[in-house]
Amino acid sequence: MARRRAGGHETAGNVQSERKKVQAAEEPLSVKQQQERRSCWTTVSFFGKILLLVLFVPPFLNYASLQREEQELRPRDAQLIDIGLGQKISLICKGQGEPVVMLDAPTGMSSDIWHHVQESVSQTTKVCAYDRVGLGFSRRALQNDTTGMEKVWRPSTTGRMVDDLHRLVKAAEIATPFILVGSELGALNGRFYTHIYDAQVSDLVLINPIPEDVFEEETWQQYWYTHLVPSLQMMQLSAATGVSRLLLILRLLEPSFIGDNVSGELLQRQKYLLSNPAHQSSAVDEHYFLNESASQVREISKFKLLSSRISLSVIVGDSFDEQLPAHLNQVFADVQRKCLKRVYPQAKLIHIQGADRHMISKNASSVSKHLLELVSKRQTKHAMRQ
Ligand SMILES: *[C@@H]1O[C@H](CO)[C@@H](O)[C@H](O)[C@H]1NC(C)=O
Numbered sequence: 595m596a597r598r599r600a601g602g603h604e605t606a607g608n609v610q611s612e613r614k615k616v617q618a619a620e621e622p623l624s625v626k627q628q629q630e631r632r633s634c635w636t637t638v639s640f641f642g643k644i645l646l647l648v649l650f651v652p653p654f655l656n657y658a659s660l661q662r663e664e665q666e667l668r669p670r671d672a673q674l675i676d677i678g679l680g681q682k683i684s685l686i687c688k689g690q691g692e693p694v695v696m697l698d699a700p701t702g703m704s705s706d707i708w709h710h711v712q713e714s715v716s717q718t719t720k721v722c723a724y725d726r727v728g729l730g731f732s733r734r735a736l737q738n739d740t741t742g743m744e745k746v747w748r749p750s751t752t753g754r755m756v757d758d759l760h761r762l763v764k765a766a767e768i769a770t771p772f773i774l775v776g777s778e779l780g781a782l783n784g785r786f787y788t789h790i791y792d793a794q795v796s797d798l799v800l801i802n803p804i805p806e807d808v809f810e811e812e813t814w815q816q817y818w819y820t821h822l823v824p825s826l827q828m829m830q831l832s833a834a835t836g837v838s839r840l841l842l843i844l845r846l847l848e849p850s851f852i853g854d855n856v857s858g859e860l861l862q863r864q865k866y867l868l869s870n871p872a873h874q875s876s877a878v879d880e881h882y883f884l885n886e887s888a889s890q891v892r893e894i895s896k897f898k899l900l901s902s903r904i905s906l907s908v909i910v911g912d913s914f915d916e917q918l919p920a921h922l923n924q925v926f927a928d929v930q931r932k933c934l935k936r937v938y939p940q941a942k943l944i945h946i947q948g949a950d951r952h953m954i955s956k957n958a959s960s961v962s963k964h965l966l967e968l969v970s971k972r973q974t975k976h977a978m979r980q
Pocket residue numbers: 736738739
C-alpha cells in the first residue's frame with residue numbers, strides 16, 4: 595500500500611516538475627525530493643514494523659504461554675523439594691512400601707520418561723523419579739546457589755548431579771537402602787552415587803549405560819560433538835525464538851520418545867518442554883559435558899571399588915539407537931561390553947530383544963519386570979529376617 599502511494603506522489607510530482615526546474619536549482623531540497631524521501635521512509639518503516647512483528651511476536655507469545663503452562667502442566671503428584679541453597683527439585687513418588695526404587699532419567703530427559711515403569715512398579719512399592727536441575731520442573735541453579743561443589747565438579751556433570759541427588763534423598767527422607775536405577779547419563783550418576791554412598795544403595799540397575807571409554811573412540815566423539823550436540827543446540831534456538839511452538843502447532847514437530855500409549859497430559863507436557871528454552875538448554879549442557887561425566891566416573895570407580903554387598907544388573911538392548919548407522923552402534927556395543935567386563939565382572943546382564951535407548955518407554959513392561967523381581971527378592975529377604 596505504501597509503495598502504491600509512493601508511485602502516486604511521483605506522477606503528481608512530474609506534472610509540476612517542469613515549472614519548478616529553475617527553483618529546484620536554487621533550493622537545496624525540492625518539494626519532490628522531500629516527498630520522495632518521506633514516502634521512501636514510510637515504506638521502510640512499514641516493512642520494518644512487519645519484520646519486528648515476525649521476530650518478536652512468536653518468542654513473546656511463547657514466553658507468555660510457557661508461564662501459564664508451567665502452572666497448568668506441573669504434575670499433580672509432583673513435590674518441589676528444597677534441597678538447600680535455594681535449589682528446588684521436582685520429585686514424583688508413587689506407591690507405598692520398601693525398598694524404595696529411585697529412578698534417574700537418560701541424558702537430557704525429564705522424569706516423564708519413567709511414566710509406564712513407575713505406574714507398574716508402584717503396585718508393589720514406593721517408586722520415585724526426579725527432574726535433574728534445569729530439566730522438566732526443577733529450576734536451573736543460579737551461579738551462587740551452589741554448595742561450592744562447582745569448584746570440584748563443573749555444572750551439568752555427574753559429580754554435581756550426584757551431590758544434588760544426595761541432598762534430595764536426605765531432604766525427601768527417602769528410606770535407605772534403596773534400589774537405584776539409572777539410564778545413560780542416569781547410569782553414570784547411579785554408578786558414581788553407589789561407589790561413594792554405598793551404604794544407601796542395595797541394588798544398582800544400569801539401563802543402556804554410557805561406557806566411560808566411548809569418547810576415546812574417534813567415530814563416536816565425531817558423532818556426538820559434530821552431529822548430536824549441534825542438532826540439540828538448534829532445538830534450543832528454535833525453542834527460544836518460538837519456532838518450536840509454531841512447528842508444534844503446525845504439527846511439523848512431534849514429541850517422540852514417550853511411545854504410543856500416553857495420556858493427553860503427558861503429551862502436552864512434552865510439547866511444553868520442547869518449547870521451553872530453559873529445559874532445552876540444560877539438555878544441551880548434559881550432552882555437551884557427557885565426556886567429562888564419563889571421565890569422572892572412570893576416576894571414581896578406580897579410586898573406590900563397588901561394595902561387594904551391592905547387587906548390580908545391567909539391562910541392554912540390541913543397539914544404542916536403532917536410527918543410527920550400524921557402525922556407530924557397533925562401536926558403542928564393543929566399548930560397552932569391554933568396559934563392563936573390566937569394571938563389573940560380577941554384573942548380571944539382561945538383554946531385551948529388539949530394544950534400544952528408548953526401551954524405558956517402548957519396552958516398559960520388560961524393564962518393570964526386572965525391577966519387580968528385585969523388589970520382591972528384597973521384600974522376601976526382609977520378611978525372613980523378621
Ligand atoms: C544470588 O544472585 C542473585 C542475582 O545475582 C541475587 O539477587 C541474590 O541475592 C543472590 N543470592 C545469594 C544467596 O547470594
